[in-house]
Amino acid sequence: MPQLTQTPVYEADLFSPAALREPFGHYRAMRDLGPVVRLRDPDVYALSRFDDVRDALQAPDALSNAGGVGFSDEFNQPGGPNLIQSDGDRHRRMRSEVIRPLLPAQLKQHRPFLKSLIAERIKSLVGRGPFDAIAEVARFLPTAAISALVGLPEEGRASMLDWAAATFNAVGPRREGSERDFEVLAGWRTYLANLQWESIREGSWARTLQGTIAAGRLSEAEARGAISAYVLPSLDTTILAKGHLLHGLARHPGQWRMLRDDPSLLPGAVIESVRHSSVIRWFSRLARTDYQVEDEVIPAGSRLMLIYASANRDERRFEDPDRFDITRDARAQLAWGSGPHLCGGMHLAKMEMEVMLEALVEHCEVLEAGEPELLTNRGLYGFASLPFELR
Amino acid sequence: MASLTITSTRGDTRTVEGAAGLSVMEIIRKAGFDDLQALCGGSCACATCHVHVHPDDFARVGPPNEDEDDLLDSSNERTPTSRLSCQIPFGPALDGLRVTVAKEG
Numbered sequence: 083m084p085q086l087t088q089t090p091v092y093e094a095d096l097f098s099p100a101a102l103r104e105p106f107g108h109y110r111a112m113r114d115l116g117p118v119v120r121l122r123d124p125d126v127y128a129l130s131r132f133d134d135v136r137d138a139l140q141a142p143d144a145l146s147n148a149g150g151v152g153f154s155d156e157f158n159q160p161g162g163p164n165l166i167q168s169d170g171d172r173h174r175r176m177r178s179e180v181i182r183p184l185l186p187a188q189l190k191q192h193r194p195f196l197k198s199l200i201a202e203r204i205k206s207l208v209g210r211g212p213f214d215a216i217a218e219v220a221r222f223l224p225t226a227a228i229s230a231l232v233g234l235p236e237e238g239r240a241s242m243l244d245w246a247a248a249t250f251n252a253v254g255p256r257r258e259g260s261e262r263d264f265e266v267l268a269g270w271r272t273y274l275a276n277l278q279w280e281s282i283r284e285g286s287w288a289r290t291l292q293g294t295i296a297a298g299r300l301s302e303a304e305a306r307g308a309i310s311a312y313v314l315p316s317l318d319t320t321i322l323a324k325g326h327l328l329h330g331l332a333r334h335p336g337q338w339r340m341l342r343d344d345p346s347l348l349p350g351a352v353i354e355s356v357r358h359s360s361v362i363r364w365f366s367r368l369a370r371t372d373y374q375v376e377d378e379v380i381p382a383g384s385r386l387m388l389i390y391a392s393a394n395r396d397e398r399r400f401e402d403p404d405r406f407d408i409t410r411d412a413r414a415q416l417a418w419g420s421g422p423h424l425c426g427g428m429h430l431a432k433m434e435m436e437v438m439l440e441a442l443v444e445h446c447e448v449l450e451a452g453e454p455e456l457l458t459n460r461g462l463y464g465f466a467s468l469p470f471e472l473r
Numbered sequence: 474m475a476s477l478t479i480t481s482t483r484g485d486t487r488t489v490e491g492a493a494g495l496s497v498m499e500i501i502r503k504a505g506f507d508d509l510q511a512l513c514g515g516s517c518a519c520a521t522c523h524v525h526v527h528p529d530d531f532a533r534v535g536p537p538n539e540d541e542d543d544l545l546d547s548s549n550e551r552t553p554t555s556r557l558s559c560q561i562p563f564g565p566a567l568d569g570l571r572v573t574v575a576k577e578g
Contacts, residue, residue: 136514139514140514140515140516142516174540177518178540178543181518182543182547185520185544185547186520186547186548186549186577187546187547187548187549188547190549411507413507413510418512420512420513420514421513421514421516421518422513422516422517422518423518424512424513424514424516424518424519428512428519
């Protein structure tokens with residue numbers, strides 16, 4: 083019988099500010115330590131290798147989302163249904179409603195508009211001298227257009243970025259400053275509980291959920307909870323992913339030139355960027371049954387940390403994984419997860435990144451990046467700011 | 474073993490043996506057709522394993538289930554014989570099945 087005492091312990095704190103800014107050395111050390119490692123705080127099992135993370139994401143019967151995907155009770159026990167923290171039938175019903183406007187054919191109608199918006203923005207920045215690419219470029223489409231598609235009334239729309247940042251911090255273990263995040267998260271939950279359907283913009287993604295109640299497909303609580311899936315993960319994630327893409331191309335001028343010469347490389351560049359620098363660092367699952375990884379058995383009731391960002395840098399799966407290479411086939415990457423909870427906004431994220439790149443290729447010759455300032459968000463890896471210049 | 478004939482988006486065609494118990498998606502992936510993305514790993518969550526079943530074989534495969542139908546509706550490439558290959562369990566009854574990987578969109 084496998085002995086749990088064999089499970090190696092990774093002693094370092096993955097949630098210290100230094101580790102949050104520079105996580106990749108920790109991930110490599112964890113991958114080398116073994117397929118399963120234990121952490122001290124939080125006291126959880128962690129999977130960091132590609133195959134193991136992918137298999138765990140595709141084992142929803144053993145590994146539950148409804149038991150929470152974070153490490154804090156405040157996050158894991160929201161007091162009402164939400165999409166990511168549900169399993170089985172409820173998850174299927176909620177998901178099939180939420181993803182409807184986010185599938186490629188529905189999104190296509192927005193593409194020309196999004197493209198023209200970002201192209202105007204890029205043109206206005208070419209030759210302007212240094213600017214912050216996070217504020218001026220990466221944040222532009224999400225705040226100018228995506229938040230309008232979600233449909234919250236103005237005061238809610240203005241709070242989306244604060245709610246999102248607090249949520250992705252609160253997903254982590256309790257640390258200094260957590261109280262403030264929990265307060266902001268509680269503020270979002272109160273806002274959602276009191277939100278009047280009629281105040282949500284007619285025809286918007288969130289408002290469309292209202293119709294599922296009368297149709298008997300979702301309960302009032304489920305439909306309301308499903309709004310979270312549009313509000314919380316839709317902005318910050320793609321903002322930070324665009325920051326990584328801009329940085330990657332500016333720091334690899336040879337690859338930028340290749341892309342300009344051959345724009346058919348563009349979708350691959352987007353995928354390689356999310357592989358190389360995955361925005362969602364990790365989510366957790368609760369083991370409903372004993373769960374086996376190689377010759378180790380993780381007992382039922384344990385919490386597992388699945389580190390997407392480490393899986394995507396696994397040298398067992400990707401050759402020279404720290405290298406940013408837009409010509410590699412990175413399609414197996416797990417930045418958007420896998421299995422039934424695969425990111426519902428994946429096609430939107432890709433589209434936002436692709437139209438940004440198209441606009442850059444069409445209007446710029448040179449990208450230059452300075453030193454980014456790294457965030458210490460416990461769920462998201464990305465830049466607070468990125469000095470940039472377009473010529 | 475039963476056989477399955479796969480045509481890629483680029484038009485290459487190959488016939489492979491498919492083990493019973495696997496889905497058509499899994500057989501296509503194992504055969505190395507990486508233009509079939511199958512991002513969600515077979516949980517009917519993403520519509521990236523879309524195939525066109527040969528019209529003469531469609532009756533044996535049958536129509537999509539309800540969730541699958543919704544996902545297929547999101548594709549501009551949908552035809553009357555479209556299926557998500559992760560939702561087709563392979564077996565001897567499907568021997569000789571012909572499928573073409575659908576383009577994205």
